[in-house]
Amino acid sequence: MAVLPIRDRNYLTERGLTFEEVDGNEKGVIFRDYVLPAGRFDQAKADILVLLPPGYPDVRPDMFFAMPWIKLSRSSQYPRAADQAHDYQGRRWQRWSRHNDQWRPGVDGIWTMLRRIDTALEAAA
Numbered sequence: 001m002a003v004l005p006i007r008d009r010n011y012l013t014e015r016g017l018t019f020e021e022v023d024g025n026e027k028g029v030i031f032r033d034y035v036l037p038a039g040r041f042d043q044a045k046a047d048i049l050v051l052l053p054p055g056y057p058d059v060r061p062d063m064f065f066a067m068p069w070i071k072l073s074r075s076s077q078y079p080r081a082a083d084q085a086h087d088y089q090g091r092r093w094q095r096w097s098r099h100n101d102q103w104r105p106g107v108d109g110i111w112t113m114l115r116r117i118d119t120a121l122e123a124a125a
Contacts, residue, residue, distance in 0.1 A: 005057055008110040010034030022089060024044045029110065034117075038055050040125030041070045049093055050113050057110075065093035069113040072125060079124035096120060 001022045002009065012019050018032040031071050032077055044055040049065040081097040098120045103112070 003052055004029060004103050008057070011109065011111050024089070027056075028086065028088065031114075036070065037121055037125045040073055040121075042073050042076070043068060043070045046070055048117060049088060050110070050117075051088070057108065058105040060108070061101065061113050062117070063098055064096050064120070066096060067091055067093050069094040082124065098099060 004012075004069050014018075020030045020032065021044075022028045022030060028049055028051045030049040031050075032044045035045055036043060038044070044077045046066045046068060049067070050061050051063075051083045052061060063086075065088065066082075069078070070082075077097070078094075082094060084097070086093045086095040096117075098116065100116060
């Protein structure tokens, strides 16, 4: 079952991103083999999970999650506020606690969340 609005699915498909929509108690989208900033983490790619709250896209997604867990390559430590677990679909994901108070209902979509993820990954590294 599709959990993303059609404009979000079209955006992701047009950009060739590999994603899986997950329907269940918590709806979400998993970006498969998401490319991380080169040389900055102990992994080159990770699956990235975004949980979609009830009412999305009028209600903002909050945090994102990574699998496998990623550490900074220069220190072998977890990035700030990225050292807690979140269980989802039988897997223990690395929670990246990054909050968004600037969500604009009717304007923002999954593209906004992807920009936030990229910004957080760059800032952490």
